Amino acid sequence: MxxxxxxxxxxxxxxxxxxxxxxxxxxxxxxxxxxxxxxxxxxxxxxxxxxxxxxxxxxxxxxxxxxxxxxxxxxxxxxxDDRSLRVVDDHTVDLGAGCMMPRVALDCAARGLAGVEFGIGVPGTLGASVYGNAGAFGTEMAGVLIDCTSLDARGEPLSLAAAECDFSYRRSRFKDELRGNAIVSARLRVHADEPEHVRARTDAIQAERKATQPYGIRSLGSVFKNPPENKAGRLIEAADLKGRRSGGAQISPKHANFIVNVDHATAADVLTLVHIAHDSVQERFGIDLEREIIVLGKEAADDHRG
Ligand SMILES: Cc1cc2nc3c(=O)[nH]c(=O)nc-3n(C[C@H](O)[C@H](O)[C@H](O)COP(=O)(O)OP(=O)(O)OC[C@H]3O[C@@H](n4cnc5c(N)ncnc54)[C@H](O)[C@@H]3O)c2cc1C
Structure with a gap:
């Protein structure tokens, strides 16, 4: 039993x-x-x-x-997986936590609602994007969230205004003291604009992403957070690690802060590269890179570095 x-x-x-x-x-x-x-x-x-x-x-x-x-x-x-999207008015959209951020960006653009164009560059759900304060191209969740509702470990609802979420770079309260709460919905702030103008901005973000990041290959997004006044990708590249492989995982030759799955990679392959990148940058530049990717399961308990 x-x-x-x-x-x-x-x-x-x-x-x-x-x-x-x-x-x-x-x-x-x-x-x-x-x-x-x-x-x-x-x-x-x-x-x-x-x-x-x-x-x-x-x-x-x-x-x-x-x-x-x-x-x-x-x-x-x-x-x-609640993917409901409801336009409350010209300033507010009400979304289920399972909505995919690129879909939110495109659906809002089609309705002439601006402000969430950055979502086209975040291939994840709304709930996780609130959890991790996802951001791209100068906008992050903290800047557009009105409020969100989560359920605590007893299933009781808790609604928080954005100011109560303690957002900072890729962080929210849900990552520490509210760990264990499940985010179920959120309301985002938008404003009216011509649909073709909003769509042109989402297209520009998408084009920039395709030009600078690995595209059409499995990756985890940015592996490390950018340290203050610096870029994790630039540091890993300067440590001569672009293209470095471990098993089926590789530090992307296109952007060194991405690890790509080139041939049936395992989580262990990825963690080997994460440690190599972390330790090389620490040794060469004295910078302690902080991991942006989230490790879930056994390795999360065993692994505290990076
Ligand atoms: C190619 C690529 C590009 C990316 N570009 C960006 C970018 O520009 N900016 C950026 O910020 N991120 C980027 N990412 C990372 C990622 O898309 C974001 O972090 C996104 O918000 C994660 O969403 P997800 O649904 O995939 O989350 P998951 O990976 O499934 O989960 C992430 C974390 O959120 C928690 N979580 C998930 N759902 C909930 C919920 N409902 N309630 C509470 N906790 C929850 C999980 O436990 C986990 O700890 C990129 C990723 C890739 C692969």
């Missing part, structure tokens, strides 16, 4: 789901239990019952920023 046996009978829950299927990098062992749901009530019930039975819960979105352990993740992994 295990504490989570009741999950086997819970509608929609699957056992031993391969998480590589849910990772844009294509890597990750099995989830002990896994569910995709768009029902906030179902999520609330799962959170409460998992807390009562001491089953750990891990939220995932589109798996674009997470390196999932080759050994998988213990407990229940949940993808909250």
């Amino acid at each position: 295990s504490a989570g046996d009741w999950l086997d009978a819970f509608p929609g829950v699957r056992r031993h789901e391969p998480l590589a299927r849910h990772s844009q990098f294509g890597v990750g062992g099995p989830a002990e239990w896994f569910i995709t749901t768009r029902e906030t009530g179902v999520l609330a019930e799962l959170l409460r019952r998992c807390t009562d039975s001491r089953v750990p819960v891990t939220m995932i979105g589109a798996g674009s920023n997470t390196l999932i352990s080759d050994d998988g993740i213990d407990g229940l992994v949940v993808r909250h």
Whole structure:
């Protein structure tokens, strides 16, 4: 008997789901239990019952920023997949946490709503983008969020205004003291503009992204945060690591702050490169790069560097 046996009978829950299927990098062992749901009530019930039975819960979105352990993740992994988009007025859109940011950018552009064009460059969900204060091309979530609603470990709702989320560079309260809360929805601030003008700006961001970052190949986005007044990619390149391989993973020859999956990479291959890049930059330039990618599962517990 295990504490989570009741999950086997819970509608929609699957056992031993391969998480590589849910990772844009294509890597990750099995989830002990896994569910995709768009029902906030179902999520609330799962959170409460998992807390009562001491089953750990891990939220995932589109798996674009997470390196999932080759050994998988213990407990229940949940993808909250509410992709609803509702225009409240010319200044406000109300979104489910499962909305993909590029879709949000394109749908808003088509409706003549400006302000979220940066979303075209963030291939992840709204919920995770609030969690990590995602940003691109000069705008970040902190600048457009009005408020968001999450569920705590007992499934109770908590609504926070943007100012209460303690946003900073790729950080929010959800990464520390509210770790364990599941973000279910958010309202973003927009403003009216000509649809073709908004679309032209999203297209320009997309073109810049294609020109400067690996495109059409599996990656995890930026591996390290940019240190103050510097660029992680420039430092890794200056440490002569562009193109460096470990197993099936490679430091992108196009942009050194990206690791790409060139040939059936494992999470261990990626972590080897992460450590090489971190330690080389530390030795050569005395800069302690902080990891931007999130490691989930066994390696997260074993690995504290970078
Ligand atoms: C090619 C590429 C380019 C990228 N460019 C950018 C960029 O320009 N700017 C940028 O900021 N990021 C960028 N990223 C990284 C990534 O897209 C963002 O961090 C995005 O916000 C992650 O969304 P996700 O749904 O994929 O999250 P996941 O990778 O699935 O999860 C990320 C974290 O969020 C947590 N989480 C997921 N859903 C929830 C929820 N509902 N409630 C609470 N916690 C949750 C997870 O537990 C995990 O810790 C890029 C990634 C790639 C692959």
